Amino acid sequence: MSAESPGLSDDRLHAWRTRFRNWRGTRPFWAGVLTLLGGIPIAYIPYNDLKLGQLTVRMSTTAGAGSLIIGVLLITLGLTMWYQAQVRVFAGVAAILLALVSLPVSNFGGFVVGFLLALFGGSLALAWVPDKKGPYGKRTEAGDPAGDPSGDPAPEDRGGPDAGPGPVLPRQPGPAGDDAPAGDGGRPFAHLADGGGHRAE
Numbered sequence: 001m002s003a004e005s006p007g008l009s010d011d012r013l014h015a016w017r018t019r020f021r022n023w024r025g026t027r028p029f030w031a032g033v034l035t036l037l038g039g040i041p042i043a044y045i046p047y048n049d050l051k052l053g054q055l056t057v058r059m060s061t062t063a064g065a066g067s068l069i070i071g072v073l074l075i076t077l078g079l080t081m082w083y084q085a086q087v088r089v090f091a092g093v094a095a096i097l098l099a100l101v102s103l104p105v106s107n108f109g110g111f112v113v114g115f116l117l118a119l120f121g122g123s124l125a126l127a128w129v130p131d132k133k134g135p136y137g138k139r140t141e142a143g144d145p146a147g148d149p150s151g152d153p154a155p156e157d158r159g160g161p162d163a164g165p166g167p168v169l170p171r172q173p174g175p176a177g178d179d180a181p182a183g184d185g186g187r188p189f190a191h192l193a194d195g196g197g198h199r200a201e
Contacts (some may be wrong), residue, residue, distance in 0.1 A: 036078030038117030043071020
């Protein structure tokens with residue numbers, strides 16, 4: 001084994017964790033986990049026997065098929081929240097309804113454990129919203145010109161009131177003999193003050 005192996009494995013683990021964190025942040029991950037875990041006791045408990053010392057309590061009832069269907073549907077909805085995040089509202093509502101139905105059908109919702117897990121999972125799916133990001137995948141900040149979707153330049157580039165003084169024009173002698181800047185700031189038409197006519201020399 002080479003000396004670089006631990007470093008490569010650490011980099012690979014870090015890259016995997018980064019990808020998993022990015023994947024988890026783009027979907028209601030914990031809502032799917034709770035919904036999936038809520039379906040397991042609802043589907044499993046009615047088909048299991050509870051042993052208390054020498055006493056065996058059979059919990060399988062005529063509603064065992066209904067419990068299995070509810071549990072499988074909750075597991076499917078949990079996976080749907082992971083891989084189809086755009087239908088999270090439907091999946092959340094369906095998970096809450098199935099959790100309520102499991103109370104009378106599946107031994108009080110898997111001894112209330114599956115009921116609570118599915119209920120919280122559906123609620124989290126309804127409350128989850130995706131991150132608001134800018135056009136380049138960066139979170140927009142207040143006053144950040146990079147986050148301006150219009151693409152307009154900053155006020156100092158537009159020549160606004162805060163842009164500062166403009167370019168200084170060279171001063172040239174005007175027709176009236178005074179040094180006036182060649183532009184709108186001077187008096188370039190001082191020789192036309194007599195009504196537009198030229199004064200004979």
